[in-house]
Amino acid sequence: xxxxxxxxxxxxxxxxxxxxxxxxxxxxxxxxxxxxxxxxxxxxxxxxxxxxxxxxxxxxxxxxxxxxxxxxxxxxxxxxxxxxxxxxxxxxxxxxxxxxxxxxxxxxxxxxxxxxxxxxxxxxxxxxxxxxxxxxxxxxxxxxxxxxxxxxxxxxxxxxxxxxxxxxxxxxxxxxxxxxxxxxxxxxxxxxxxxxxxxxxxxxxxxxxxxxxxxxxxxxxxxxxxxxxxxxxxxxxxxxxxxxxxxxxxxxxxxxxxxxxxxxxxxxxxxxxxxxxxxxxxxxxxxxxxxxxxxxxxxxxxxxxxxxxxxxxxxxxxxxxxxxxxxxxxxxxxxxxxxxxxxxxxxxxxxxxxxxxxxxxxxxxxxxxxxxxxxxxxxxxxxxxxxxxxxxxxxxxxxxxxxxxxxxxxxxxxxxxxxxxxxxxxxxxxxxxxxxxxxxxxxxxxxxxxxxxxxxxxxxxxxxxxxxxxxxxxxxxxxxxxxxxxxxxxxxxxxxxxxxxxxxxxxxxxxxxxxxxxxxxxxxxxxxxxxxxxxxxxxxxxxxxxxxxxxxxxxxxxxxxxxxxxxxxxxxxxxxxxxxxxxxxxxxxxxxxxxxxxxxxxxxxxxxxxxxxxxxxxxxxxxxxxxxxxxxxxxxxxxxxxxxxxxxxxxxx
Numbered sequence: 001x002x003x004x005x006x007x008x009x010x011x012x013x014x015x016x017x018x019x020x021x022x023x024x025x026x027x028x029x030x031x032x033x034x035x036x037x038x039x040x041x042x043x044x045x046x047x048x049x050x051x052x053x054x055x056x057x058x059x060x061x062x063x064x065x066x067x068x069x070x071x072x073x074x075x076x077x078x079x080x081x082x083x084x085x086x087x088x089x090x091x092x093x094x095x096x097x098x099x100x101x102x103x104x105x106x107x108x109x110x111x112x113x114x115x116x117x118x119x120x121x122x123x124x125x126x127x128x129x130x131x132x133x134x135x136x137x138x139x140x141x142x143x144x145x146x147x148x149x150x151x152x153x154x155x156x157x158x159x160x161x162x163x164x165x166x167x168x169x170x171x172x173x174x175x176x177x178x179x180x181x182x183x184x185x186x187x188x189x190x191x192x193x194x195x196x197x198x199x200x201x202x203x204x205x206x207x208x209x210x211x212x213x214x215x216x217x218x219x220x221x222x223x224x225x226x227x228x229x230x231x232x233x234x235x236x237x238x239x240x241x242x243x244x245x246x247x248x249x250x251x252x253x254x255x256x257x258x259x260x261x262x263x264x265x266x267x268x269x270x271x272x273x274x275x276x277x278x279x280x281x282x283x284x285x286x287x288x289x290x291x292x293x294x295x296x297x298x299x300x301x302x303x304x305x306x307x308x309x310x311x312x313x314x315x316x317x318x319x320x321x322x323x324x325x326x327x328x329x330x331x332x333x334x335x336x337x338x339x340x341x342x343x344x345x346x347x348x349x350x351x352x353x354x355x356x357x358x359x360x361x362x363x364x365x366x367x368x369x370x371x372x373x374x375x376x377x378x379x380x381x382x383x384x385x386x387x388x389x390x391x392x393x394x395x396x397x398x399x400x401x402x403x404x405x406x407x408x409x410x411x412x413x414x415x416x417x418x419x420x421x422x423x424x425x426x427x428x429x430x431x432x433x434x435x436x437x438x439x440x441x442x443x444x445x446x447x448x449x450x451x452x453x454x455x456x457x458x459x460x461x462x463x464x465x466x467x468x469x470x471x472x473x474x475x476x477x478x479x480x481x482x483x484x485x486x487x488x489x490x491x492x493x494x495x496x497x498x499x500x501x502x503x504x505x506x507x508x509x510x511x512x513x514x515x516x517x518x519x520x521x522x523x524x525x526x527x528x529x530x531x532x533x534x535x536x537x538x539x540x541x542x543x544x545x546x547x548x549x550x551x552x553x554x555x556x557x558x559x560x561x562x563x564x565x566x567x568x569x570x571x572x573x574x575x576x577x578x579x580x581x582x583x584x585x586x587x588x589x590x591x592x593x594x595x596x597x598x599x600x601x602x603x604x605x606x607x608x609x610x611x612x613x614x615x616x617x618x619x620x621x622x623x624x625x626x627x628x629x630x631x632x633x634x635x636x637x638x639x640x641x642x643x644x645x646x647x648x649x650x651x652x653x
Contacts, residue, residue: 044103060125065113069104070104181255187246187247191248193374195373196363230337233398236362257291261295262311274322281331285331294338334354341357362397365392373387379406405429405430409429412429442479458512459487464625476488476616477614507592507595514596
């Protein structure tokens with residue numbers, strides 16, 4: 001019965017909802033029509049002499065006198081002859097209810113009133129005397145006025161309240177905007193659709209088990225966790241995990257965003273929090289999921305806005321009280337997601353509110369393979385697809401990035417008219433996402449093309465000859481996106497980085513500008529992205545990781561962002577930091593120039609190969625430069641494909 005009722009309520013179902021605006025329109029038309037019919041028209045104004053002529057001619061049937069005006073009604077035959085329908089322009093309502101034909105202002109002298117009585121006594125006309133009453137017209141005018149006011153008020157209230165068949169009014173602005181999912185309306189997403197987050201799934205599956213079998217834990221004296229906070233970089237699957245929990249738990253699931261609490265009206269956010277928890281308690285056991293909770297969960301007292309007691313803080317205070325205040329929320333579990341856990345209020349993060357913090361990290365090689373397997377299910381692929389290879393070619397990709405790769409590959413195959421998605425389509429998709437779309441029609445002069453070729457060849461030679469640089473995969477001088485050329489690398493997946501590794505990466509990044517200086521004895525603006533990357537690495541080496549001997553084992557990194565407007569060091573220390581950063585960068589640059597000067601013939605041969613072919617692969621580099629001195633034996637042979645950390649050179653200004 002419940003399913004039938006819900007089906008009928010749907011748009012296009014068996015039962016249609018009534019539009020109240022039709023009722024308002026009908027009422028307005030009826031009131032206007034009644035007022036018009038009541039007035040009946042005033043009739044044509046004539047003089048007393050004309051009235052006297054009509055009476056003597058026997059044209060008048062009835063006279064109604066109210067003390068100062070005589071309403072004259074003619075006989076039907078005379079009326080039709082004097083006022084034919086085609087000439088009178090009478091409306092349909094006037095034909096149904098017709099008022100007097102003439103209106104005569106009777107002078108106040110008694111002689112005129114006596115003459116009216118004489119006409120009546122002589123049976124020349126029907127005569128009635130009735131004092132005029134303005135009650136009915138005034139009543140209808142008031143009814144119409146107030147009716148229109150009520151109609152306008154109802155219209156505005158429905159608009160401000162969001163409208164809808166549920167009768168939403170402006171007074172519902174403090175109600176929660178959460179979407180409710182239950183057994184009849186699920187998300188159709190389960191933990192089987194989530195790959196690469198085994199640790200997070202395990203903890204969330206335990207929460208689902210709490211809701212399904214609470215006595216299993218309460219019999220031992222355990223308490224059900226009150227909340228879990230999903231933390232991680234964008235695109236790692238935090239919201240997808242929440243959808244899976246909604247699909248697995250089979251309990252009412254309230255889903256909304258942190259921005260849904262924020263409104264321009266004072267007190268609305270706190271009211272919506274109260275209403276949300278009230279609904280959840282009524283349907284407990286239930287789960288509340290707040291996505292992007294940092295919209296209301298920022299640390300209090302640190303907002304830039306004037307005053308410390310603003311609307312966002314009021315909303316947060318109410319949320320803290322509802323999550324773990326004086327009252328109890330038995331059977332209600334809070335899930336939240338954010339990628340800015342460092343700015344959340346400490347009171348929100350404590351145990352008893354969010355008992356668990358579940359970190360959704362970027363997937364490693366094994367997890368990327370599992371994610372590819374999930375996203376390749378609905379795609380028609382041929383036998384050439386190698387999931388292991390694709391997983392190795394996408395380091396640093398999040399789950400959302402991998403989903404985008406699969407979709408772009410399908411789009412490439414459809415654009416080329418293929419019935420199946422091939423391996424090359426996936427390689428093209430990775431190139432498209434990292435470097436951008438190819439722009440072979442871009443106009444580049446021969447001198448610029450030569451500069452770009454030596455620039456990219458410089459990156460390739462230096463990265464090939466230093467120990468800790470990422471292995472080279474492909475070099476291209478085909479314009480892509482905003483870059484005029486790019487070198488693709490396959491960075492190692494490591495958890496810690498040494499000083500030598502950072503210095504080698506900086507040296508390889510400066511190889512492009514060093515090649516321009518060695519070959520042309522001048523430099524260009526094409527190394528913008530390289531310089532930006534190297535500068536950030538140098539400052540991180542000196543001020544964050546404590547890897548500089550002169551600064552020492554000191555880190556000025558502020559994970560909570562509390563030092564936005566002040567520096568935690570003196571002006572002398574700032575000067576030393578700038579000197580050490582410049583020293584590190586210039587040392588890496590001089591080292592790159594030395595390497596290229598000692599291998600100038602190889603650099604020239606590689607650049608000429610680029611000018612001829614526009615794209616060269618690892619095998620071509622190995623043929624020109626020889627085997628890489630520091631290649632690891634266990635490293636698998638790589639085919640051409642870009643990596644997530646491929647530096648793209650900026651277009652020269």
